[in-house]
Amino acid sequence: MKIGIGSDHNAFELKETIKHFLADTEHEVVDYGCYSEDAVDYPDVAFEVSEAISEGKVERGILICGTGIGVCIAANKYPGIRAALAHDVYSAERAQLSNNAQILTLGSQIIGPEAAKKVVDAYLSVAWAEGSKRKVDKIVEKEQEFVSQNFRSAVAGSNCSVN
Structure with a gap:
């Protein structure tokens, strides 16, 4: 699966961790920024990933900011996008199974790297069966x-x- 990933500067480190985690799987990763810890506004990155999904450039997205709330709100403003905030495996699975969420959002100040990997894996391991x-x-x-x-x-x- 082709995954778009993006973050603001507050979540740069976690984005890089998740990006490397996904690179070790069968998924192809497209990084939409940010590319350093220099200040970036999270809506800009959220809109880029949302647009990539809307245009079919990537199949799903992962967005990360400090809490995950800002990128979730921003992504959901993009027509046709359903983004879901999840910090646990069950919610990540349900985001896809029940809601066909194209984007998973995470908060770097809420979840640690190992737990985030489990949440991302749970989200990407299920497919919407029109639940x-x-x-x-x-x-x-x-x-x-x-x-x-x-x-x-x-x-x-x-x-x-x-x-």
């Missing part, structure tokens, strides 16, 4: 409704017509 499909479909439908409304509003404001 909770009805619920996920409701989320996707609502998102499409909002995206469509915003598009119509933008077009209406630009004096263009929509057929």
Whole structure:
């Protein structure tokens, strides 16, 4: 599986640990930054990984910041993306099995490297078998409704017509 990984500067060290861990597996890893401990805004990296998933460049993503919350919120703003914060094996598995989350988020100040490896492995070891499909479909439908409304509003404001 092709995995996109990214972090802010607070999580650079854990990102590198997870990247090397994944390189020792059958997964191909694409690093979207950051590339040092120099300050980086986590939304920028979260949007890059989200875009890569949306465009089919990678199959899943792993995002890491200090708590995992910021990258999770940012990734979930990207249309079509479902990101899930998990710091335990069960939640990581359920993120994929129940919710078809394309992105797992972690907090470098919350979880240690060895536990993070177990969580990442659990997330990547399962595939969505359309568990909770009805619920996920409701989320996707609502998102499409909002995206469509915003598009119509933008077009209406630009004096263009929509057929």
